[in-house]
Amino acid sequence: MKINPSVFGVGKTPRPEHDLPAKAAADSAPAARGDNNTDKISISPAGARQADVDHLTKSVLAEIQRPASPERLDALRTAVQSGAYRVPTGDLADALMRRWMGI
Numbered sequence: 001m002k003i004n005p006s007v008f009g010v011g012k013t014p015r016p017e018h019d020l021p022a023k024a025a026a027d028s029a030p031a032a033r034g035d036n037n038t039d040k041i042s043i044s045p046a047g048a049r050q051a052d053v054d055h056l057t058k059s060v061l062a063e064i065q066r067p068a069s070p071e072r073l074d075a076l077r078t079a080v081q082s083g084a085y086r087v088p089t090g091d092l093a094d095a096l097m098r099r100w101m102g103i
Contacts, residue, residue: 056099 043051079085 076085
């Protein structure tokens with residue numbers, strides 16, 4: 001049995017683009033077809049808010065998962081038990097606003 005390689009494209013070299021007829025070359029060019037191959041994405045306000053919430057959630061989780069030193073915990077425990085531990089309301093409000101506003 002004899003197999004003709006040219007039937008299956010074996011041994012053929014592709015033709016350069018300048019060998020193609022002008023119309024075929026123009027039709028295959030992306031700019032000629034108006035095809036810019038670009039995607040567009042738009043994020044809804046709800047999606048943007050969800051992204052903000054996800055970011056804040058990750059930062060809070062990272063902060064609370066950091067271990068405190070035993071010395072720091074002992075000092076806080078002693079201050080709370082003795083009644084000396086006070087959080088200035090203004091400082092707390094400022095810290096919350098800085099965190100919320102990303103300042």
